[in-house]
Amino acid sequence: MEEWQKELQEALTSAEQLARLLPVDRTEVARVSERYPLRIPHYYLRLIEEANDPIWRQCIPSLAELEKPAGLSCDPLAEAAYSPVPGLVHRHSDRVLLLVAASCAMNCRFCFRKNRLAAGELDFRFRDLEKAIAYLENQPAVREVILTGGEPLLLSDLLLGNLLKQLRRLPHLELIRIHTRIPAVLPSRITGQLAALLGRFGPLYLNTHFNHPHELTAAARQAAERLADVGIPLGNQTVLLKGINDRAPILEELFRGLLRMRIRPYYLHQTDLAAGTGHFRTPLAGGIDLMNRLQGQVSGLALPQFVVDLPGGGGKVPLHPERITRTEAGLQVRSGSGQPIDYPDLDN
Numbered sequence: 256m257e258e259w260q261k262e263l264q265e266a267l268t269s270a271e272q273l274a275r276l277l278p279v280d281r282t283e284v285a286r287v288s289e290r291y292p293l294r295i296p297h298y299y300l301r302l303i304e305e306a307n308d309p310i311w312r313q314c315i316p317s318l319a320e321l322e323k324p325a326g327l328s329c330d331p332l333a334e335a336a337y338s339p340v341p342g343l344v345h346r347h348s349d350r351v352l353l354l355v356a357a358s359c360a361m362n363c364r365f366c367f368r369k370n371r372l373a374a375g376e377l378d379f380r381f382r383d384l385e386k387a388i389a390y391l392e393n394q395p396a397v398r399e400v401i402l403t404g405g406e407p408l409l410l411s412d413l414l415l416g417n418l419l420k421q422l423r424r425l426p427h428l429e430l431i432r433i434h435t436r437i438p439a440v441l442p443s444r445i446t447g448q449l450a451a452l453l454g455r456f457g458p459l460y461l462n463t464h465f466n467h468p469h470e471l472t473a474a475a476r477q478a479a480e481r482l483a484d485v486g487i488p489l490g491n492q493t494v495l496l497k498g499i500n501d502r503a504p505i506l507e508e509l510f511r512g513l514l515r516m517r518i519r520p521y522y523l524h525q526t527d528l529a530a531g532t533g534h535f536r537t538p539l540a541g542g543i544d545l546m547n548r549l550q551g552q553v554s555g556l557a558l559p560q561f562v563v564d565l566p567g568g569g570g571k572v573p574l575h576p577e578r579i580t581r582t583e584a585g586l587q588v589r590s591g592s593g594q595p596i597d598y599p600d601l602d603n
C-alpha cells in the first residue's frame with residue numbers, strides 16, 4: 256500500500272474519533288454526520304490552529320447543516336437533468352463533466368454535491384465508463400472532458416491511466432481537465448509516479464481547490480511543483496465562504512500565495528444553493544465588492560473571475576453588477592444567453 260492510501264485509510268470518519276482529538280460536541284457531530292458523512296485526513300486536521308478557525312469550519316460537522324432555509328436544493332445545478340448517461344453532465348456543447356468517483360479524501364462541509372453524494376446517487380462503475388465513452392464517441396462537438404466527482408485522484412494510478420487512455424482514443428477530444436481538492440487535503444497523493452502518468456496525457460489542465468492561505472503548506476507546494484514540473488498548467492477554484500475567506504486581505508494572501516506555487520487563480524465561486532450549506536453563503540454584492548477591492552491592488556494574474564452557477568442549470572456566469580437586477584422578490588441574474596434567472600439572495 257502506498258503512503259497516501261494508508262493516510263486515507265486512517266482518516267477520521269466518526270464522532271468518537273474526532274472527540275478524542277478536538278473539543279467537539281460528540282452527539283452533535285454524530286447527528287450531523289449521520290446525514291452528511293464525516294471524513295478528515297490527519298494531514299488536514301493538523302492545519303487547525305483553534306476551534307472554529309477557517310480550517311475547522313471547512314471540515315468539522317456543524318448543526319447548521321441540518322437547517323433547511325428556503326431556496327436551497329439537493330441538486331442546485333440540476334445536474335441530474337443534464338445527465339444523458341450516468342456520471343456524465345453535458346450542459347455546454349463543447350465540454351462535459353465526468354463524475355468518476357463517489358467519494359473524497361475529505362468531506363467538505365460546504366460541498367454543493369453533498370446531498371447527492373450522501374444519497375449514493377453518484378456512484379460510478381466500470382460499466383458507466385463504457386457508457387460514457389460510447390456517448391462521447393457520438394458527440395464530435397465535445398472537445399474537453401473534465402474529470403471530477405467525488406475526487407478523481409482517489410482512483411488508483413492503474414484505473415486513472417486506463418481511463419485517460421480510453422479518453423485519448425476519442426479523435427475529437429482536445430483537452431482533458433481534472434478538478435481536484437487533493438493538493439489541499441491529501442498532498443501525499445501527488446507522487447512523482449502520478450505526476451509522470453498525468454504528464455503523458457497532455458494537453459491536460461488541472462484545477463486545484465484551495466480556499467484559505469493556511470492550506471498553502473510546504474507539502475501542498477511540493478505537490479503543485481511536481482505537477483507543474485511535468486508541464487501541467489495549474490488553475491485554482493476557490494469557494495467564497497462566510498467566516499472563512501470572505502475578507503479582501505485573506506483572498507489577497509491566498510491568491511498571491513497560489514501564484515508563488517505556480518497556480519493561477521481561475522474562479523472564485525459564489526456558494527451554490529445546496530441544502531446543508533446555507534450557513535456558508537454570502538450576499539452576491541459582498542463578493543463583487545471584494546473583487547472590486549482587489550482589482551488594481553494585485554497583479555492581474557492573481558485575480559480569478561467571480562462566478563455564480565445559476566440555479567436550475569442556468570450555467571456559470573461572471574458576476575458583473577450589470578448582470579444583476581433588483582426585483583420585488585429579490586434578485587435576477589442574467590444567464591450567458593441573456594435570460595433572467597431568479598436568484599434568492601441574502602439581505603445585506
Ligand SMILES: *Cc1c(COP(=O)(O)O)cnc(C)c1O
Binds near residue numbers: 332344347351352401
Ligand atoms: C462548471 C462546469 C463546467 C466547466 O465550466 P468552465 O467555465 O469551462 O470551467 C462544465 N460543465 C458543467 C456542467 C459545469 O457545471
